Amino acid sequence: MTGSPLLDVRGVTLQYKTRDHLVTATYRVDFQVFRSERFILLGPSGCGKSTLLKAVGGYLQPVEGEIRLKGEVVSRPGPDRMMVFQEFDQLLPWKTVKDNVLFPLLASHRLPPKAAEEKAMHYIAKVNLAKFADSLPHTLSGGMKQRVAIARGMAMEPDVLLMDEPFAALDALTRRKMQDELLALWDDTRFTVLFVTHSIPEAIRIGSRILLLSPHPGQVKAELNSLAHDAPASAEVHQALEQKIHAMLFADAIEAPAAEVNA
Amino acid sequence: MTGEGRQTLLPEHARAAVRPEIQREPIATSAFGVVAKPLSIGERLYNVGALRKAVLLLLLALAWELYARWLNNPLLFPTFGATLDAFREGIASGTLPLRAWSSIKVLLMGYAAGIACAAVLTVLAITTRVGTDLLELLTSMFNPLPAIALLPLALIWFGLGNGSLVFVLVHSVLWAVALNTHSGFLGVSPTLRMVGRNYGLSGLRYVTGILIPAAFPSILTGLKIGWAFAWRTLIAAELVFGVSSGSGGLGWFIYENKNQLEIPAVFAGLFTVILIGLLVENVVFRTVELRTVRRWGMQT
Numbered sequence: 001m002t003g004s005p006l007l008d009v010r011g012v013t014l015q016y017k018t019r020d021h022l023v024t025a026t027y028r029v030d031f032q033v034f035r036s037e038r039f040i041l042l043g044p045s046g047c048g049k050s051t052l053l054k055a056v057g058g059y060l061q062p063v064e065g066e067i068r069l070k071g072e073v074v075s076r077p078g079p080d081r082m083m084v085f086q087e088f089d090q091l092l093p094w095k096t097v098k099d100n101v102l103f104p105l106l107a108s109h110r111l112p113p114k115a116a117e118e119k120a121m122h123y124i125a126k127v128n129l130a131k132f133a134d135s136l137p138h139t140l141s142g143g144m145k146q147r148v149a150i151a152r153g154m155a156m157e158p159d160v161l162l163m164d165e166p167f168a169a170l171d172a173l174t175r176r177k178m179q180d181e182l183l184a185l186w187d188d189t190r191f192t193v194l195f196v197t198h199s200i201p202e203a204i205r206i207g208s209r210i211l212l213l214s215p216h217p218g219q220v221k222a223e224l225n226s227l228a229h230d231a232p233a234s235a236e237v238h239q240a241l242e243q244k245i246h247a248m249l250f251a252d253a254i255e256a257p258a259a260e261v262n263a
Numbered sequence: 264m265t266g267e268g269r270q271t272l273l274p275e276h277a278r279a280a281v282r283p284e285i286q287r288e289p290i291a292t293s294a295f296g297v298v299a300k301p302l303s304i305g306e307r308l309y310n311v312g313a314l315r316k317a318v319l320l321l322l323l324a325l326a327w328e329l330y331a332r333w334l335n336n337p338l339l340f341p342t343f344g345a346t347l348d349a350f351r352e353g354i355a356s357g358t359l360p361l362r363a364w365s366s367i368k369v370l371l372m373g374y375a376a377g378i379a380c381a382a383v384l385t386v387l388a389i390t391t392r393v394g395t396d397l398l399e400l401l402t403s404m405f406n407p408l409p410a411i412a413l414l415p416l417a418l419i420w421f422g423l424g425n426g427s428l429v430f431v432l433v434h435s436v437l438w439a440v441a442l443n444t445h446s447g448f449l450g451v452s453p454t455l456r457m458v459g460r461n462y463g464l465s466g467l468r469y470v471t472g473i474l475i476p477a478a479f480p481s482i483l484t485g486l487k488i489g490w491a492f493a494w495r496t497l498i499a500a501e502l503v504f505g506v507s508s509g510s511g512g513l514g515w516f517i518y519e520n521k522n523q524l525e526i527p528a529v530f531a532g533l534f535t536v537i538l539i540g541l542l543v544e545n546v547v548f549r550t551v552e553l554r555t556v557r558r559w560g561m562q563t
Contacts, residue, residue, distance in 0.1 A: 138560025
């Protein structure tokens with residue numbers, strides 16, 4: 001991890017307006033993501049992690065600080081930062097699995113049609129959906145839809161893949177399987193991913209580096225190294241890290257009830 | 264308090280006999296009576312929508328025939344048979360197809376022009392705020408205005424020709440299509456919008472690549488309503504103002520035959536209007552629907 005970071009987020013304060021409030025989602029957040037890192041944004045709901053990811057995606061502008069990708073300031077959404085959303089409705093319902101993966105490749109004029117098709121099929125095969133290449137999204141299960149979305153993101157070979165709780169809407173068994181598949185894909189292509197989650201076990205499983213955010217507004221609490229995914233640590237080490245993170249995230253929350261009990 | 268509760272509970276829990284684990288082998292499917300059974304012929308026929316509709320049509324025709332025979336007044340209400348005869352005659356002599364074609368030609372011109380205008384207005388409406396205000400204002404002003412009410416003006420402006428008919432047709436199509444398309448665009452899910460922008464799409468490519476397909480269910484509804492409005496307006500215009508182009512259309516055919524008291528022919532004219540309506544709805548729009556929104560799972 002030497003040289004300049006791929007993604008450089010410096011002093012980023014994000015605000016958005018609701019009907020009658022101006023909400024500060026994150027306050028002066030700094031972090032750097034290097035090539036081939038699996039960088040996790042972890043925090044309780046309301047810590048602005050999704051908002052932060054959307055800002056990296058270019059959907060909203062920071063009111064303070066800046067986000068640089070390969071030295072360039074991020075100013076609008078673009079195919080160099082492909083997004084995988086939590087919602088199952090992120091696939092275009094009028095396109096087959098193959099066309100869904102193919103469309104951004106063609107729309108961004110990355111590749112000529114023939115090469116684009118080969119690339120699309122390559123990544124569809126990678127997520128084990130080759131058999132369903134001609135199916136329409138509404139005929140697929142939730143896990144399969146998320147796999148298509150991941151294939152679509154990866155086929156573009158973006159500088160960084162942005163994932164916004166992509167497995168949160170899946171059942172526990174499927175989620176577990178998808179996590180393993182994502183790691184296998186990473187072993188294969190070593191893509192850079194920025195992954196938002198609120199689940200501590202998921203963060204430890206998937207991440208190589210974990211950014212902890214505090215809630216309301218989101219501020220950096222810590223940046224930790226996760227455990228190596230290919231050399232399974234003992235259960236105790238795993239649990240110790242999990243408890244450490246838990247303690248850090250919920251330190252404030254635990255203090256309050258404790259005071260109540262004492263009184 | 265919970266601590267105490269737990270203490271009394273724990274030994275009890277420990278005392279309870281440990282229940283044995285259970286393992287079973289699933290029975291082979293051959294041991295079941297029915298796993299999947301094909302439906303009977305009757306059930307399968309009932310599932311064919313076209314057949315159900317055809318039976319309904321037959322029943323309606325039968326009711327017509329019986330009522331007309333019971334009434335026995337061919338000048339007021341000819342039988343279905345007599346109408347069918349007049350219809351066949353009209354087809355054979357070539358007048359009905361000719362009249363129908365000249366109506367359809369004008370209709371298609373007006374329809375296409377109306378859709379083009381609606382497209383411009385809605386694209387303006389989703390790209391700019393002033394466009395939205397303009398669309399809302401214009402629709403609330405002109406949508407309630409019957410297109411026929413504009414025909415006298417149109418006749419003064421464009422003369423006795425297809426021009427004035429096309430003008431009123433545009434008016435009848437434009438607002439229905441624009442209103443539905445606009446509300447369809449507004450209903451496109453935020454996730455799909457973000458996906459489109461993620462691909463780097465913008466402007467017209469964003470509209471054609473994401474918004475139009477995503478809003479297609481409402482656009483299709485708008486197109487259907489627009490089509491029906493156009494038909495009504497056209498036939499009414501021809502009926503009220505008679506021949507306005509060279510040969511005249513279906514409305515003029517109906518009007519002419521009424522004057523000559525050829526009532527079965529009047530019915531044949533109406534019958535043609537209905538037939539074309541049925542055909543467009545059940546063949547053209549139905550095919551589009553099956554190929555798009557149904558196939559995409561946006562409508563069940």
